[in-house]
Amino acid sequence: MPSTENQGSSSPFMSFGRSILSIRREQVHSMEANHDPNTQESEIELFLQLISKRFHDLSVVSADELLSLAWMRKLLDAFICCHEEFRVILLNNKVQVCKPPLERLVAEFFDRCLKALDICNATRDGIEKIRQWEKQLEIVLSAMDSRQRTMGEGQFRRARKALMDLAIAMLDEKETGSIFSHRNRSFGRHQSSKDQRHHLPGHSRSLSWSVSRSWSAAKQLQSIANNLVPPRGNDISATNGLAVPVFAMSYVLMFVLWALVAAIPCQDRGLQIHCSVPRHFSWGAPFILLQERIMEESKKRERRNSSGLLKEINQMERCASHMTDLVDSIHFPLTDELKTEAGQQVQEVTLLCEALKNGLDPLERQVREVFRKIMNGRTEGLEFLGSVNKPE
Amino acid sequence: MEPPESITLDAAEKIILRWDSTASEETTDRMIFDGDRREVDQYLQAVDEIQRSMSAATISDGDRKGNSTIQIAMARLEDEFRSILISNTSPLETDSLIDSSFSTHSSSINVHSGEFEEYPEDERVLRQVGESPKAGESSSRASASYRSTNSIRELDLIPAEAIDNLRCIAERMISAGYHHECVQVYGSVRKSAVDSSFRRLGVENLSIGDIQRLEWDVLEVKIRRWIRAAKVCVRILFASEKKLCEQIFKGLDTATDNACFIETVKGPAIQLFKFAEAISISRRTPEKLFKMLDLHDALLDLLPDIDAVFESESSESIRIQAAEILSRLAEAARGILSEFENAVLSEPSKVPVPGGTIHPLTRYVMNYINLISDYKQTLNELIVSKPSTGSRYSGDQTMPDMDFAEFEGRTPLALHLIWIIVILQFNVEGKSKCYRDNSLAHLFIMNNLHYIVQKAKGSQELREIIGDDYLKKLTWKYQQAATSYQRTTWVRVLYCLRDEGLHVSGSFSSGVSKSALRERFKAFNAMFEEVHRTQAMWHVPDSQLREELRISITEKLLPAYRSFLGRFRSHIESGRHPENYIKYSAEDLETAVLDFFEGYPVSQHLRRRSQ
DSSP states (O other): OOOOOOOOSSOHHHHHHHHHHHHHHHHHHHHHTTSOOOHHHHHHHHHHHHHHHHHHHHHTSOTTTTTSHHHHHHHHHHHHHHHHHHHHHHHHTHHHHTSTTHHHHHHHHHHHHHHHHHHHHHHHHHHHHHHHHHHHHHHHHHHHOTTTSOOOHHHHHHHHHHHHHHHHHHHHHHHHHHHOOOOOOOOOTTOOHHHHHHSOSOGGGGOOSSSOTTOOHHHHHHHHHTTOOOOOHHHHHHTTTTHHHHHHHHHHHHHHHHHHHHHSOOTTOOOOOOOOOOTTSGGGHHHHHHHHHHHHHHHSGGGTTOSOOOHHHHHHHHHHHHHHHHHHTOOSSOOHHHHHHHHHHHHHHHHHHHHHHHHHHHHHHHHHHHHHHHHHHHHHHHHHHGGGSOOO | OOOSSOOOHHHHHHHHHHTOTTTOHHHHSSOGGGSOHHHHHHHHHHHHHHHHHHHHSOSOGGGHHHHHHHHHHHHHHHHHHHHHHHHTOOOOOGGGGSOTTSOSEEEEEOTTTOOEEEEEOOOOOOOOTTSOOOOOOOOSGGGGOOOOOOOOOOOOOSOHHHHHHHHHHHHHHHHTTOHHHHHHHHHHHHHHHHHHHHHHHTOOOOOHHHHHHSOHHHHHHHHHHHHHHHHHIIIIIIHHHHHHHHHHHTTTOHHHHHHHHHHHHHHHHHHHHHHHHHHHTSOOOGGGHHHHHHHHHHHHHHHHHHHHHTOSGGGHHHHHHHHHHHHHHHHHHHHHHHHHHHHHHHOOOOSOOGGGOOOHHHHHHHHHHHHHHHTHHHHHHHOOSOOOOSHHHHOOTTSOOOOGGGGTTOOHHHHHHHHHHHHHHHHHHHHHTTOSSHHHHHHHHHHHHHHHHHHHHHOHHHHHHHOHHHHHHHHHHHHHHHHHHHHHHHHHHHHTTOSTTSEEEOSSOEEEOHHHHHHHHHHHHHHHHHHHHHHHSSBOOOHHHHHHHHHHHHHHHHHHHHHHHHHHHHHHHTSSOGGGTOOOOHHHHHHHHTTTTBSSOOOSOOOOOOO
């Protein structure tokens, strides 16, 4: 179903989340009660609250909205917003940032940023793949468009062919997604026409443009998550508390990338990464919730082998499956019942295609924007970190 | 060619059904378009007939059959389309495309020796197919600037006959509403073709992480290759693909024309630019400047062609990305220059260079700015602000500074280069303080400032940029240093040869104090020997400077010694063991001075004067 704005009213998680939030916040406040408020403290506090708020809002959406295109864009929005704030914190505290131990922590953050760039690029490829699937669906729509003429055998055959191609394409993605063996699709003059007939239209399906053949999203994510641990007490005090926002931003980065990889088809996706959830930070609560919800989604029977957890992918799979059943059960003359059902399904697919057409381009633009922001932030930060760090 | 007779609907249907891909194996063993031309025409005619009858007929259930037939025909045509494309698709003959107007030399700076190296490229300098080679780029060191005169050149990727056939098919598919399928097939086959061409051109598919991990000298090679390949990709490969789409789909449906092109090249374009993007965000260290500028220039040159090839709205993201990369490369270049200036200022080594010779930093910096002056065309456009460091900014009076008012009307680049020399000078002076021996400190400054002036004068561009006035100043400074050196070393040596204190007027004799005189000679000999031993190890690399310095020494030393000898030798010779005191003749000294500043130790024994 096309995603709607979050009504926020009926989610059972919301009150649960809120209560945890309030408990945790009290704990944090009591921890920080000893300190006198000063600009740096409030700046950090505000930042953590921002993270908490933005991701809380994301975590309490309805099941329909979670992992939809619109939700993904909100997720990336939240990331950009937090990243900007973090940038400001770094700029405001340049002197401290250039001293150990904060300097090392910030340098590690920028290392993670670098790794994030490849994931952004791989996501663009994934979005392109979804576009390809959507185009297949458009063929189905074009075939089943009953406005043009009465539905005939030819149209159903055309639809069936397109649906088969779509199924193969999506299956293909799952295969290359998990094994990354490159199916050898050779072309050339010497191929027999017989082979050509069996040749699938997706010659280039396994061509990846944005990352190398051996690149793995799962490995990349894991390397970002490695050593991502909450700062120790003496680090926090040695850095006037700045170690905490650095950790928080690093965690947010990792989480958002993890969610992206979970949702969008990526080369060698994997959802299992080893990273400690920041349980004792109040801002960590929404992430715990989100992670649970997303993992739950991935374990559902129908989604276990999905090439991506994006809601619209699920919808595509379901629509395609229903449509295939319908088309397979067609016999002439058409009953009114079949006609109605066909009409309904066509309507469903039309709405889905609309949503995809309207949602994929903006999502791609936003991924690119995330890429840009991460890259610029890193360049800027490395400049004032200076030549203290070893070359990469 | 129009078939002679028109065809009935029934006959048309029969033909279509006969070639049903899904019906029998027999019909799929061969392609219609591979066979007899008459069969092709017949088939196309049949398709046309079916379509005509469908559009003429009113909407009714009886039309189901035609409806089904058209689908069969379209499915068949799709296969035919794919088959024609595949059998006429071959990767680009890339060898013949490498343009002859590439320069044959490339400059790079060796970080360790501080010297810059020129080495020939292993280019295959071939002619473009059917064209005479373009005039080679001036291969001075300014060859590193890649502003070439290449432009878009569209090739015919597929022979005309095949294009006609493809067009025939496309026309019918599109008018039957099957343009989606058409685009799909087209895109998938052509994408593979572009991928193959990419591999032949050496366009690699590296992740950003991969690129960051590579050593810079490896990357330099890749950058060169990328520049070559990118020109071919944009101007020939992509442009030709665009032309191909136009040839097949022109006039049929502009949306399809464009959709096919984007489908084919969007992914490859992203892959291509990804490399340049990764380079633009790599760590900014000085040795990267020149290759970055090469990359910048190449991309700048390509930008109009990129805009032309990707002019459609749907390819806007590619144009934007290219422009972004360009500006990021410019930023990187500016950042590197700034980094470089900081590095020169803060280069901290306190180990004095043995012999007071030219410091590696001086060599490196001068070679570096020499190369910069080669790139001045680009850098003049990129560097737009004055240097922003110095004591006027930091308030630290121990930092160097530069009075910009002196350099009115100069380009920002010139100001930066002069500033670099100012801070180099500052750094050199700081290093000179590490020498315990003040003479050596002065010599060191003399050597290094002299080197700076020589290098600057040696390059026409650099000399123009820095300006003769400033060079005169520097010249004066090193001459000053030479004078200071002489004073520091020789004043006390020559002091031994002074008149005062030697004459005694007393009751017994008025004359020369023999003991004092003997002390003088001993002192002089000892000092001279020490200076000789020490300063033979010192090094003045520039032969002319070395000569001049020696001459200056002898001009002061010899007359003083001769005069001293002349006046007082008789007193020594009239005493015992004169050879202990008058060890050297003036000629001996002159010879000894020739040992100075050679950088080698000498034997302790000077030639004694022959008795």
